[in-house]
Amino acid sequence: MAESVCRSLRDGALEGELAPALTIKDSLSSPFGFNVFSHILVQLSSHIVAGKSQSRGMVIVSLSRSPSSYTGLLKMNEVDVESSKKWIHILDCYTDPLGWKDKTRKSGDIMDPSNQILSSYKTVKDVNKLFSVICDLGRGLVGENKSRFCVAIDSLSELLRHSSMQSVASLLSNLRSHDQISSIFGLLHSDLHEERALAAVEYTSSIVASVDPFHHSVDGQGSYIRNSSEPNLTKGKLNVRSKRRNGRVRVTCEEFKVGPSGISFAPVSAVDGAAVAGLIPKVQFNLQLSEKELVDRSRVVLPFEHQGNGKPIQIYDGRRSLEESNNETTPISGGKKEESGRGEIIYFRDSDDEMPDSDEDPDDDLDI
Amino acid sequence: MATTRTRVSSFSHNVSFLKSSQHPGLKNGPNGTTFISSGISDLDKILGGGFSLGSLVMIMEDAEAPHHMLLLRNFMSQGLLHRQPLLYASPSKDPRAFLGTLPSPGSSKDDTSHKPSHEKDLRIAWQYKKYFGEPQLNINTNNGGHHDYCNDLDLRKPLERHFFTSNNVDCVSIQNSPNLDALKDRCAEFLAQFSRNEGSISSAGRIAIQSFCSPQCKYSDMEWHMLSFIRSLKGMARSSNVVVVVTFPPSLLSPSCSKRLQHMADTLLSVRAIPDEDKELAKLLTGYQDMVGLLNVHKVARLNTQVPVILDATTFSIKLQKRRFLVFECLNQAPVDGSGGSSYGNSGVCSRSTKVGPLDF
Numbered sequence: 231m232a233e234s235v236c237r238s239l240r241d242g243a244l245e246g247e248l249a250p251a252l253t254i255k256d257s258l259s260s261p262f263g264f265n266v267f268s269h270i271l272v273q274l275s276s277h278i279v280a281g282k283s284q285s286r287g288m289v290i291v292s293l294s295r296s297p298s299s300y301t302g303l304l305k306m307n308e309v310d311v312e313s314s315k316k317w318i319h320i321l322d323c324y325t326d327p328l329g330w331k332d333k334t335r336k337s338g339d340i341m342d343p344s345n346q347i348l349s350s351y352k353t354v355k356d357v358n359k360l361f362s363v364i365c366d367l368g369r370g371l372v373g374e375n376k377s378r379f380c381v382a383i384d385s386l387s388e389l390l391r392h393s394s395m396q397s398v399a400s401l402l403s404n405l406r407s408h409d410q411i412s413s414i415f416g417l418l419h420s421d422l423h424e425e426r427a428l429a430a431v432e433y434t435s436s437i438v439a440s441v442d443p444f445h446h447s448v449d450g451q452g453s454y455i456r457n458s459s460e461p462n463l464t465k466g467k468l469n470v471r472s473k474r475r476n477g478r479v480r481v482t483c484e485e486f487k488v489g490p491s492g493i494s495f496a497p498v499s500a501v502d503g504a505a506v507a508g509l510i511p512k513v514q515f516n517l518q519l520s521e522k523e524l525v526d527r528s529r530v531v532l533p534f535e536h537q538g539n540g541k542p543i544q545i546y547d548g549r550r551s552l553e554e555s556n557n558e559t560t561p562i563s564g565g566k567k568e569e570s571g572r573g574e575i576i577y578f579r580d581s582d583d584e585m586p587d588s589d590e591d592p593d594d595d596l597d598i
Numbered sequence: 599m600a601t602t603r604t605r606v607s608s609f610s611h612n613v614s615f616l617k618s619s620q621h622p623g624l625k626n627g628p629n630g631t632t633f634i635s636s637g638i639s640d641l642d643k644i645l646g647g648g649f650s651l652g653s654l655v656m657i658m659e660d661a662e663a664p665h666h667m668l669l670l671r672n673f674m675s676q677g678l679l680h681r682q683p684l685l686y687a688s689p690s691k692d693p694r695a696f697l698g699t700l701p702s703p704g705s706s707k708d709d710t711s712h713k714p715s716h717e718k719d720l721r722i723a724w725q726y727k728k729y730f731g732e733p734q735l736n737i738n739t740n741n742g743g744h745h746d747y748c749n750d751l752d753l754r755k756p757l758e759r760h761f762f763t764s765n766n767v768d769c770v771s772i773q774n775s776p777n778l779d780a781l782k783d784r785c786a787e788f789l790a791q792f793s794r795n796e797g798s799i800s801s802a803g804r805i806a807i808q809s810f811c812s813p814q815c816k817y818s819d820m821e822w823h824m825l826s827f828i829r830s831l832k833g834m835a836r837s838s839n840v841v842v843v844v845t846f847p848p849s850l851l852s853p854s855c856s857k858r859l860q861h862m863a864d865t866l867l868s869v870r871a872i873p874d875e876d877k878e879l880a881k882l883l884t885g886y887q888d889m890v891g892l893l894n895v896h897k898v899a900r901l902n903t904q905v906p907v908i909l910d911a912t913t914f915s916i917k918l919q920k921r922r923f924l925v926f927e928c929l930n931q932a933p934v935d936g937s938g939g940s941s942y943g944n945s946g947v948c949s950r951s952t953k954v955g956p957l958d959f
Contacts, residue, residue, distance in 0.1 A: 395813060395819070396813060396814060396815065396816055396818055396819070399812075399813035399814040400773065400813075400814035402814075403814050407690070407691070426850060426851075426852070429661065429849045429850050430813035430850055432661060433661045433812075433813060433847060433849070433850060434813065434814070471662065473662050473663065473664075473871075474874055476890050476918075477663040477664055477665050477871060477890040477891050477916075478663070478871060478872055478873065478874035478890060478891070479662045479663065479871045479872070479873050479874060480873070480874040480875070481873050481874070481876075510879075510882060510883065510892070510913060510929060510931060
């Protein structure tokens with residue numbers, strides 16, 4: 231259930247530290263970022279209502295979806311919306327982000343006074359003002375004391391569209407270093423932005439959860455084309471990289487499935503070897519043998535071992551070829567036989583009688 | 599020219615040992631250069647003495663790990679302990695707050711060398727003992743005091759306030775400035791105090807710039823502006839008795855800008871994060887549990903000479919001994935073919951200082 235991520239957001243920030251910031255990254259090949267975002271939103275909201283989290287309130291900056299969809303989402307997941315004005319506030323940057331309606335409308339504005347959890351924001355391009363409005367709203371929810379609130383940004387992609395990368399990065403870092411903010415999380419569509427903008431957002435966030443297609447290939451470009459013939463509309467993988475306090479990176483992977491009732495997570499079935507070898511230098515020697523090397527080693531014919539096939543033993547002595555040495559020995563032995571026919575020197579070698587004692591002779595396995 | 603030294607023999611390394619009367623924070627190096635300590639004794643050993651005065655040290659950050667902050671903390675703290683003025687620039691709103699995290703010298707000095715235990719457990723024949731001692735190059739590792747060249751800094755113990763409330767430390771925030779001209783002026787002012795002249799060096803200074811092209815800075819997309827700033831900073835530093843340390847995250851820059859910055863550095867280091875609880879890495883490396891990251895030394899500064907430094911190893915593991923003291927150790931790799939990794943010669947981006955050859959082991 232994306233447990234570790236929800237837990238880090240729930241636990242929030244320690245004194246004197248930056249608040250944890252989650253970026254959910256998705257792409258066209260696996261467009262389930264919003265499902266993950268809403269899942270985390272619901273989880274965190276239920277923690278806030280139950281009082282289990284560090285943050286006592288939540289500010290949702292909704293840029294790509296209407297605020298009513300959020301209230302609907304919370305109602306659907308049985309989060310207590312009646313008391314919602316005490317702990318949630320939605321900043322509506324969706325209806326009129328650039329303030330066009332004010333310019334065109336002649337009559338008075340039609341703000342809904344009964345809706346206390348909503349306020350509209352009309353100048354998305356002014357990121358500094360957005361920051362101060364978020365802080366004010368949050369402070370309004372939790373009070374001026376030590377309590378904290380968390381911030382959910384519906385779509386960082388929308389923010390990056392309206393203002394520069396520097397201002398969005400400074401907004402994120404200012405939010406993270408604010409005393410009263412417990413955690414922040416936002417959604418980003420990775421194929422809408424340049425590499426540098428993505429790298430900048432990843433740099434400023436402490437947890438990056440990327441929503442990947444189920445059969446994720448290494449090259450990002452190829453996967454879309456391959457998957458379009460067989461689109462997997464329900465399943466995918468969530469790869470999470472979280473920066474831990476000691477400087478290490480925790481990498482986890484989960485499978486998720488999107489259904490009508492929501493999203494469900496499962497631990498990943500197969501673990502593929504991570505590419506850690508790129509981190510450390512290659513060792514110049516290897517003490518272990520691969521499969522092929524083992525097979526080859528068993529096939530090597532050692533020169534003095536029993537070769538067991540009855541034929542004369544091939545011993546390569548390094549100076550002449552094998553055929554030559556065989557041919558040379560036969561005429562010489564023939565010559566010797568002739569001579570012994572005339573002079574009759576019969577010599578019996580003592581050692582002929584001796585049978586090689588297999589228990590004692592250490593050279594038994596050699597055929598010399 | 600530097601002071602003349604008597605040669606011991608024609609084959610000596612021609613390094614003179616610490617002249618403690620001069621200044622505890624300075625040490626003479628080869629070819630007329632002077633070293634100041636980086637604050638980490640292992641790093642001083644690796645670099646052959648420390649950072650050369652007048653050089654530009656660049657540290658490449660990893661977006662996923664804050665190890666560059668450890669290096670910066672030690673560097674800044676060592677300078678303050680030696681009463682060397684410091685200029686610190688950072689993209690946060692309140693750089694002064696960072697000074698509260700600077701480490702202080704550790705109180706109990708358990709020896710960092712393992713030799714005494716060696717003597718007890720393993721009795722080495724006397725004629726072989728000379729091969730096991732670490733070559734005592736330049737580092738004086740005696741105990742105590744603030745008058746060491748390099749102190750063992752305890753990262754959990756904050757530095758006493760009196761070190762940085764004096765006029766020694768100047769902090770600049772580069773977050774809101776639209777361009778780098780203001781920072782350049784501050785640096786020029788600082789460097790003017792330490793301009794090099796023919797006489798002996800009275801004091802040295804340190805400049806530390808953290809996360810130079812951080813995305814929240816307004817000038818972070820003005821790449822040529824940043825490059826010209828670093829170039830002029832390097833030129834000014836060359837003629838003064840200051841070491842400049844700049845950290846930057848190369849992943850946030852375009853590849854050509856990142857390469858140019860790397861080439862400008864006199865000493866180039868990079869820190870990298872390692873995955874947590876990774877079984878593959880635990881198999882390949884012994885001591886993985888204690889490691890927090892990796893340090894790569896790509897280039898070592900060599901001023902006044904054309905002879906490059908060739909290191910035995912360029913990748914080191916970053917460990918926190920007792921969670922307090924920063925140490926760098928050579929990697930103990932299992933002899934399993936970690937195929938796919940880069941070989942020693944190519945591990946650095948600028949591997950000018952490492953030789954690559956067929957007999958490279």
